[in-house]
Amino acid sequence: MNEIWILAESKSGHVAPVSLELLAWARSLGKTGSVSVTAILPGPAIDPEELCYFGADSVIHCPSEGLSGFSARPLAACLSALLERRRPSVFLAAATTTGRTVLPYLAACEGLGLTADCTELSLDPETAVLLQTRPAAGGNIMATIRTTRGKPQMATVRPHSRRPLERDPGRTASVEVMDFHEAPGAAPPLGRDGGDSPPFPNGGLLLVEERPFESSRGIADARAVIAGGKGFRKKEGFALLDRLAGLVGAEVGASREAVDRGWADYPRQVGLSGRTISPELYIAVGISGAIQHLAGMQTSKTIVSINSDPEAPIAAMSDLAIRADLYEFIPALMAKLAGYRSADGVEA
């Protein structure tokens, strides 16, 4: 029996959807009976049993506030303490801002290997060797990596690289609650700066405020992204993109050229030096498709490009390549969309 752990995340007090994808990955690594899947859920959440309905055999919930994702040190200390008790063969986390911070911290503390941002995983049922495949060199090479030292074998897994399993409320919910207020390292010595400052209970960090992106969920988790590039030629053009995205409930993305020119904010940048995304539908408008951009969107389910140059590299990466002047195409498309509305409920 191969034991697999996943690091679940919570968002606004609920299990984050990306954790359900991790469960699907974990279950894909072996038949029922040959693998057991445990979800570790740090931080407050009201629905830990959902993890069982989506594939976990058991959940260890560590609800301390101090184990929120922004501070790697206390969370890594908590995970180290759990590994003291039991060492699984495999430990997976999502390649999110949280997973990509906490798992390297844990890997260094534990002297373990870690593979970043995997898009493919397989487990040899006999040897329990985890083969971890990830894009490298700007997405032009797929490297398969194995961990040669110690247990667990650890990897972060790219969000959206697998769909969650069907929710099965018939599965047994087994949730163990563990408190880690007293865990070694969870509460490092309190420091005071000049006498007035509050102590820092979270390993040197204190959360002051959270600011969600306004009127937008951001491109990272979006089902559809419409991205604009240099082809827009001016900032005003991006207003057109905003309107189109609003009509169909998509998020606006941008190429590096567009962000560098100040047409869009950095969190919307798609590519190697921005975000790597894989939405259901990616529409590239006026983007020629530099390698560093392609590497950030090539795993999108369906790719459409709208470009005046049919030879642009983006065309070869597209499922549907439309040759058009974007300033003619977008208004024509929006006129035709008058008969439809966004499935999110915004009237077109």
Place this chain on the structure above:
Amino acid sequence: MKIAVLVKQVPETDSLTLDPETGTVVRSEDSSIVNPLDLYALEAALRIKDADPETSILALSMGPPQAETALREALAMGCDEAVLVTGREFGGSDTWATSRALSAALSKLGGFDLILCGEKATDGDTGQVGPEVAAFLDLPVLTYVGSLSLSSSRKEAQAQRIVEDGSQVLRCRLPMVMSFCKAIGEPRLPLLSGKRRAKAAQLRSFGLADLGLTAEETGAKGSPTKVVKVDRPRLSREATFMDARTEEGMDKACDALIALMLEKGLIVPSAAVAGATAARTQP
């Protein structure tokens, strides 16, 4: 205040082209640059120095002797000194072994209030070295920092961290390791005077013995991960081409895209259209 910035030399990705036949990358020779994302960490450090000239900034890299070029660029931008961890034994290091060596160098140099790095390198694309260095030094780490301001005492900082769905504002107690994203602001270009100074500067280098490490603790031997296979997937899809430069072509292309949006469940026919459709289909 003392700041260290971790810098990596990487192949330039913007100069890469695709072989149209094989779909693989064609790398032009001699196109190594400073990892573009490290420039934001350098910029963050230099802004602290702008406000407080007492600040000293050390650029640290690990790599072959040629990585000196990257360090000289950091010096040209305004760093005060540079150290290169280099030696055959370090070759083939994964992120764990790299972080082990870099943290040993940082311990040896000692006394940093801030250790800054880029979000990730554009070649390896892992973003693991920052948090791993922090763990080896037993320091807290804050990743994806988009803006930073220091308290007057220089013992505390306020940082904005950019995450998937927004940003977080955090107070941080130094010393700390931080990784930066682009939101910090456009990195400065080196001045001519900086370039001259960088050219003349003496770089220090650390080898295995200087760091008190053994060959088993770093390089390929000390790395807990191994690459077992490399594939070159074709970067292409079977594209359907549509030409929307005529009125008819435009019409068809719009319809094709709307059909895709319907299929993906992004849009639904609006009530009026649905109603009209329903009316038509009634007997």
